[in-house]
Amino acid sequence: MNVYHITYEPETRTAYLYFWGCNFSCRGCIRRKDVYDMHLHGPQRAGNPGPVRLLSQSEIADVVNELNAKRVTCLGGDASIDQELSSLLARLKKDSRTYNILLTNGYCLPDLKPIDEIQISLKALDDRLHKDFTGKSNLTILENINLAYDYGLKLRMESILIPAYIDRQEIEAIARFIAGIDPIIPYRIDAFIPVPGTDWRQPTLEEIESAAHATRRYLRNVTFLCGKEKPRSQIRKII
């Protein structure tokens, strides 16, 4: 499989599975900076790797089982492009009774049966802007958001605020789109974290609060990350 890194948070009994590879090449992807769990610190941090070792489905299932994890979050990279994702999640649900969460850009929807919750990151509603940032059109993603909602999955949405690029007006347009599906869908706005190769800056706290305030006119459950949150210290590296 594409899984190369696993971390665990005992407090929530969550295993985080990190998938290598993505079908987008976002200009502001945080993975240009670091491909490991951002909550790790000290000797657990390994920096950016050379070639990574990809784990087999059995290895992953054994780790989740030994941890006695009750929640599994698939992130990365984009787990949806892994052909074995659905069979892994079905296996974990059957053997370890896990609650399965998929974080994705929403471009490819895998079999939704073994997934309990999906968190879709919509980078822009304006397709020109979306193509400029990710290299791909958002038309399929907009359809997939509706499909996931109609399927009855727990759906959460998120976006990245980038001053003078994906700005407050764009975030507000995304919020209006989400509200057109259901205003109670939770929406999180993440502050852009500068990465090598871009000259965009991180938004100030006031800018991100202002974007959140604007979206609350349409959505009932809006949160944000300002980029200065303390890492969750309980998380430890497994692989």
Ligand code: SF4
């Ligand atoms: S979709 Fe996510 S993981 Fe993929 S390139 Fe964009 S920011 Fe990075």
